[in-house]
Amino acid sequence: TGFIDYERIKAVGPDRAAAEWLLRCGAKVRFRGFDQAIDATESCIMYRGFDHLEGLEHVEEIGFNKCIYIEDACLEHLSQIKTLQDSLKNMTVVSCGNVTDKGIIALHHLSDLPGVKDKDQTVDRLQTALPRLTVELDLA
Numbered sequence: 001t002g003f004i005d006y007e008r009i010k011a012v013g014p015d016r017a018a019a020e021w022l023l024r025c026g027a028k029v030r031f032r033g034f035d036q037a038i039d040a041t042e043s044c045i046m047y048r049g050f051d052h053l054e055g056l057e058h059v060e061e062i063g064f065n066k067c068i069y070i071e072d073a074c075l076e077h078l079s080q081i082k083t084l085q086d087s088l089k090n091m092t093v094v095s096c097g098n099v100t101d102k103g104i105i106a107l108h109h110l111s112d113l114p115g116v117k118d119k120d121q122t123v124d125r126l127q128t129a130l131p132r133l134t135v136e137l138d139l140a
């Protein structure tokens with residue numbers, strides 16, 4: 001599921017190729033006009049396949065919930081994809097135990113992340129780095 005078929009991306013375009021990869025991994029993809037959302041709840045997506053997300057221009061929401069393979073490197077990769085920086089309005093990461101303070105800088109919503117030791121300081125750093133985002137901190 002982590003194999004990237006660059007010929008397939010070229011043949012069908014980044015949106016369809018990414019959707020095919022996400023669906024193979026158990027994620028859900030929503031297309032509504034040009035507004036797209038990715039719900040990767042309990043999916044097996046991992047860093048090796050994240051190149052599929054390059055070139056996506058209309059993804060407004062990404063949700064990672066109980067994704068055991070999501071780690072700091074995944075979030076760092078997402079934060080470096082220019083097209084996602086321009087379109088993404090909401091990212092939720094919940095119950096992803098391999099995410100730590102290092103990866104949190106790319107996040108919008110913080111909840112149930114035991115690897116994040118100093119949530120207040122991390123939120124302050126996130127708001128400073130990305131002032132246009134609204135950061136929600138779930139202390140439960």
